Amino acid sequence: MDIVSTSFTHLYGTHHTWLLGLLRRRLNHRWDAADLAHDAFIRLLNRPLTETDHVRQRSYLATIARGLCIDHWRRRQLEKAWLDSLALRPQDTQPSPEQRAIIVETLYEVDAMLARLPTNVSDAFLLAQLHGLTYKQIAEHLGVGERMVKKYMAQALLHCAILEAELDGLLVQ
Incomplete structure (x- = not known):
């Protein structure tokens, strides 16, 4: 294992449970929280964290999670609005x-x-x-x-x- 994968593994092991709990409280949905926690760590892989301070690592993860939550809620609003308008259409024209x-x-x-x-x-x-x-x-x-x-x-x-x-x-x- 190289240094990046070792540090990522350590970061994941240290913060995953905490991040999952944070997202569960925000989203009130277990599976969505798990998906977003996964997405947060994927983003971290794409932009590795150089910070070694435990508090700053969590702060960075919380910032990523906040953005992911906003995207998630926005996506749900769009989907709901579209499905509401779709419900007004005849059944035979449904995609x-x-x-x-x-x-x-x-x-x-x-x-x-x-x-x-x-x-x-x-x-x-x-x-x-x-x-x-x-x-x-x-x-x-x-x-x-x-x-x-x-x-x-x-x-x-x-x-x-x-x-x-x-x-x-x-x-x-």
């Missing part, structure tokens, strides 16, 4: 469980992409795509000119194209 999983994952990726965009860009995109507003109406709503709305939409659509390429496996991060 298969596999299609549902793909759609939820895509919604999550689009939401994450929109969250990375400036507010006006994501707002313009949502107003156009979800509410069907014209560029003129969006400009009035955002208090900008139509030309700026065109720039916002171009920026959002570029990010959508990048996201589509990433989801299709054409881009490597």
